Amino acid sequence: MAEGAAVEHDAFAEAYEAYFGRVYRYIAVRVGDAFEAEDLTSETFLRAWRNLPSFRKRDGVPFSAWLFRIAHNLVVDHLRKRSRGSAVPLTDRFESMTNTEEAAEINLTFDELKQAIEGLTEAQRQVIGLRFAGGLSLAEVAQVMNRSQGAVKALQHAGVVALRRTMGRSKR
Amino acid sequence: MNRSLEDILDQAVDRLLAGETVEDCLAAYPDVARELEPLLRTAQAVAKAAAVEPRPGFVAEARYRMRHTMSQPRGRRRWPSLSLGRRWALLVGAVLLLLVTSGMIPASANALPDEPLYPIKRAQEQVVNLWFRDDAALAGRRLDLAGHRLEEMECLSRRGRRIPPFLVRDLTEETNLAEQHMERQLALRVDLAQRLLQMSTRQQAVLEQLAEGAPPEAEEDIQQALHRVEERRQRALHVLEQQGPMEQQGPPMEQLGPPMGQHGQNGQRPKPMASPTEAP
Numbered sequence A: 001m002a003e004g005a006a007v008e009h010d011a012f013a014e015a016y017e018a019y020f021g022r023v024y025r026y027i028a029v030r031v032g033d034a035f036e037a038e039d040l041t042s043e044t045f046l047r048a049w050r051n052l053p054s055f056r057k058r059d060g061v062p063f064s065a066w067l068f069r070i071a072h073n074l075v076v077d078h079l080r081k082r083s084r085g086s087a088v089p090l091t092d093r094f095e096s097m098t099n100t101e102e103a104a105e106i107n108l109t110f111d112e113l114k115q116a117i118e119g120l121t122e123a124q125r126q127v128i129g130l131r132f133a134g135g136l137s138l139a140e141v142a143q144v145m146n147r148s149q150g151a152v153k154a155l156q157h158a159g160v161v162a163l164r165r166t167m168g169r170s171k172r
Numbered sequence B: 001m002n003r004s005l006e007d008i009l010d011q012a013v014d015r016l017l018a019g020e021t022v023e024d025c026l027a028a029y030p031d032v033a034r035e036l037e038p039l040l041r042t043a044q045a046v047a048k049a050a051a052v053e054p055r056p057g058f059v060a061e062a063r064y065r066m067r068h069t070m071s072q073p074r075g076r077r078r079w080p081s082l083s084l085g086r087r088w089a090l091l092v093g094a095v096l097l098l099l100v101t102s103g104m105i106p107a108s109a110n111a112l113p114d115e116p117l118y119p120i121k122r123a124q125e126q127v128v129n130l131w132f133r134d135d136a137a138l139a140g141r142r143l144d145l146a147g148h149r150l151e152e153m154e155c156l157s158r159r160g161r162r163i164p165p166f167l168v169r170d171l172t173e174e175t176n177l178a179e180q181h182m183e184r185q186l187a188l189r190v191d192l193a194q195r196l197l198q199m200s201t202r203q204q205a206v207l208e209q210l211a212e213g214a215p216p217e218a219e220e221d222i223q224q225a226l227h228r229v230e231e232r233r234q235r236a237l238h239v240l241e242q243q244g245p246m247e248q249q250g251p252p253m254e255q256l257g258p259p260m261g262q263h264g265q266n267g268q269r270p271k272p273m274a275s276p277t278e279a280p
Helices: A003-031 A036-048 A052-056 A063-083 A102-116 A122-133 A137-147 A149-171 B001-015 B022-028 B031-051 B056-071 B084-100 B104-108 B119-128 B135-158 B163-182 B189-213 B216-243
Strands: none
Touching: A003 A036, A003 A063, A003 A102, A003 A122, A003 B084, A003 B104, A003 B119, A036 A052, A036 A102, A036 B056, A036 B216, A052 A122, A063 A122, A063 A137, A063 B216, A102 A122, A102 A149, A102 B031, A102 B135, A122 A137, A122 B001, B001 B022, B056 B104, B056 B119, B056 B216, B084 B163, B119 B135, B119 B163, B135 B163, B135 B189, B163 B189, B163 B216, B189 B216
């Protein structure tokens, strides 16, 4: 029993290190605020740890899909609360992450991405966030979203086309 | 055609995310290269823009918190739930950590939540907590920590820096823990009840200032914290009233501030502080 708990502990600690950055990036892209992303990332892993026994009962669902589903649900709840009031300004929120000259470029690109993503549907946003920020495979994204891989593929295509259009417009 | 482009785009995105260049990907699909190229360039820009990294200070603090949570039985979060052996093991580990990082500890004493040394300050606090055994001492310690959190909030606000939402939650958590320890001691320790009353009054003032300019996502945390503060305040007042006249036990009522929702005789609120998620 104690050995099982130790194995579970070590496995979760390993998963934590492996997924921490990816979960943070997914949440950051979705909420657009570094501090909010920090809070939600911490909460994602705390919930995952507390609910790990329920994950073990779900045969066939990979850990990554389960973890990102927790992150997604937290993001959705958070955005719902935020939408009740005024939107939080997004400018300069990622300024503190790096202080090199490269930071300005990344910061600007991130803001552009945030604005462009606003024009997508919720499902497209989720696919783009999970795929490009979370680094999940198409199959994993399909499991997070409870959709077929074909449907996710179509959403990814439509999302990239829409982003291309939006980014093209803003560059002009 | 469109369906096949969806498939090709997905395969190309996989290759792109694996580190291949756009040119490599296009070379693999020459028949659709013209249609694919703008989409892949967009995908590349999105992946690059999304590659944001968390602050090192946050990573360290989150890891510390996670380890702390994982070191306790799931669903129970209090030190008393640990066996004596585990507490000792943790204590030894913590002391080693203390020795290893001893040079950084003095430097971290005044660190604020958005500074790199802050996780060390918090880790040191946890280590010191292990030395407190009885409820009265633990209650006092938790009140001290709540005072630290409050000072950090005030300091951040004075400097026009953003107050992270976890600080509000930690403030409430420390005071809740203090209260739990006090519940067993309160009848005997009037001084603790006085400190609880003073702390609650101070918390109320700070939280009400925060609530003034708080964005919607922070409102719930602040309102819950205010609600708890008022409950605590009433409980402390009740204990003190049972023990005897207020004059003998601490500052007069007028020095302890108004109850919730009242802001002095002229009804004016104090100047708002920088709130959680509010950029300077």
